[in-house]
Amino acid sequence: MRLLGFVVLGFLLTPALGGCRTDSDAPSGNDWTLDSGALKMRVTESPWNMTFVDARGAPVLVELPELGDGPSGSLGMHLGPPPPGNGQESTLPPLDDGQPAVPPLRDSGWVHAVAVESYAYEGESYVATLATSDPGGKLELVATPESDGVVEVTVRPSSADGV
Numbered sequence: 001m002r003l004l005g006f007v008v009l010g011f012l013l014t015p016a017l018g019g020c021r022t023d024s025d026a027p028s029g030n031d032w033t034l035d036s037g038a039l040k041m042r043v044t045e046s047p048w049n050m051t052f053v054d055a056r057g058a059p060v061l062v063e064l065p066e067l068g069d070g071p072s073g074s075l076g077m078h079l080g081p082p083p084p085g086n087g088q089e090s091t092l093p094p095l096d097d098g099q100p101a102v103p104p105l106r107d108s109g110w111v112h113a114v115a116v117e118s119y120a121y122e123g124e125s126y127v128a129t130l131a132t133s134d135p136g137g138k139l140e141l142v143a144t145p146e147s148d149g150v151v152e153v154t155v156r157p158s159s160a161d162g163v
Contacts, residue, residue: 032119034126038149045116048074048130052151067112067133075130075139076112077157111137129158 034041039060042051050063066073111134119128130139138158146152 032126034143034145034151036145036147036149036151039151041143041151041153043116043128043143045119046114048113048115050075067114069110071110073110074112074114075141075155076110076132077137077139079109079111079134079137113139 031042031044033043038055040053040055040057042053043049047065049065051059052061054060063075064073071078111132113130114133115131117129117131117138119126121127125142125144128141128143130141132139140156140158142152142154144152
């Protein structure tokens, strides 16, 4: 009966750990990997960097490591009011002749993810709070393997004030 209990416990834990990293998946001590089969999401916790690799480990998409004031770089958010020239609207204007509106350029006021501040696994999802280049700004990231080759990533500011 005791052996049956270990087998059942092992069976129950296997699916819960299937999307989480193993030490053989992670390239170094401060990395984690979320595995969805044909696609893996690798994150370096400090400094923050996100890379998607195929099943062989070849990079498919690598996040830029830049932390400047513009939109290019690591995960980020724009702080402050909308820039002049867009009518000071907080949302994009409606479609024009079936074409989506082009967002105004925002070349300054961006803050970017710099490190993982805290994290936890919730089922197969990796949930992390990311510190940004603005000491008061935080990003909440949830990464979930959805199916073979699909990783859903949701990122939200911890507070929408000023974003």
